[in-house]
Amino acid sequence: MPSDSIPNEPEIDAEEMVRNIIEWVEIESPTSDAVAVNRMADKVVAECQDLGLAIERIPGEDGWGDLVIARSEDANTKEPGILILTHIDTVQPIGTIEGDNPIRREGDKVYGPGSYDMKAGAYMSTYAYRYLQRLGRKPRLPVTFMFMSEEEVGSPFSRKHIEAEAAKAKYVLVAEPARDGGKVVVARKGVADFVMRATGRPAHAGAMHQDGRSAIKEVARQILEIEEMTDYERGVTFNAGMIKGGTGINVVPRECEVHIDMRVVTPEDGEEFTEKLLNRKSHDPDVEIEVTGGLNRPPYQMSEGGNALFEFAREACQEHGLDLQYTPITGGGSDGNYSGAMGIPTLDGLGVDGAGAHTLDEHILVSSLLPRTKMWIKMFERLE
Secondary structure: OOHHHOOOOOOOOHHHHHHHHHHHHHOOOEOOOHHHHHHHHHHHHHHHHHOOOEEEEEOOOOOOOOEEEEEOOOOOOOOOEEEEEEEOOEOOOOOHHHOOOOOEEEOOEEEOOOHHHHHHHHHHHHHHHHHHHHOOOOOOOOEEEEEEOOHHHOOOOOHHHHHHHHOOEEEEEEOOOOEOOOEEEOOEOEEEEEEEEEEOEOEEOOOOHHHOEOHHHHHHHHHHHHHOOOEOOOOEEEEEEEEEEOOOOOEEOOEEEEEEEEEEOOHHHHHHHHHHHHOOOOOOOOOEEEEEEEEEEOOEOOOHHHHHHHHHHHHHHHOOOOOOOEEOOEOOOOOHHHHHHOOOOEEEOOOOOEEOOOOOOOEEEHHHHHHHHHHHHHHHHHOO
């Protein structure tokens, strides 16, 4: 029975949500600090145990924090259910809440690192589940929550677990933040990371300059050519984001390394441009270059099932005055890339509205909590 139809049921308490979201944000959890991320995992485990969910905590690999999976009591049946993807890692360093973006409330905005991306959305999904419990009701389908520890770097450890859980799901809901004033996400670009390393010949920059072969010079030429491959009409972009090289100002540099980000709309473009990067040739025959890397998040586009899932959510939201829209595609990646690329109906960007992801102006809009929580409640109750 739709939750809006029962009179005198308890109100969704936005102030309760704000208090608990702040508790989550207070536990700073930058991806590279596994100890800090695991403190956040402790909080999540306690929250999910209080909901009566069965907890599976998988120790992180390769220095990452732990992955937390929480399942409803019927989630071990063979019936495909709802998989909720969230993450508990953030990008800002420990101490941000004491300096550059302290937790504070200014009118409709609540500030803090990781608030928008995506602790508020992760908490919101659990609050909606708790709300149904308070009414003595439950979702029609089994529910599995996943809280990733290293989503901000592509979920290298969690990916295999995400894909395994997605393969058993009927629907995937992603609590990443809303886009562009409350829009959800139905398609995302694929994301690739590459590292180019150049090895030249060192020489004294004054006395023997002619004998040197500059690795930095070679990489500089490569960067210009690679970034010129950006094609906005095709949705293909390249960004040389980090570079290091050389040993001294008076030494022709022997080594240089650059990290390159690539975004693509289609798998075909991913294959084409990955091949182009991996097969780059050096301009200077005396400088060797090596390129490694590839796609870490496959692109996904709206499928028939994904469109049906969006229309379901849109119609449910119209009942309480939320005009749900979607952005055609976004360049940012999420764990929804994995389930979407597998063909599982995936609806992303279901978290809170706000702005400033990955910046020192990161904040959520309190006014978005009530309508978007109602959306979660209705999807839990009505998806079948």
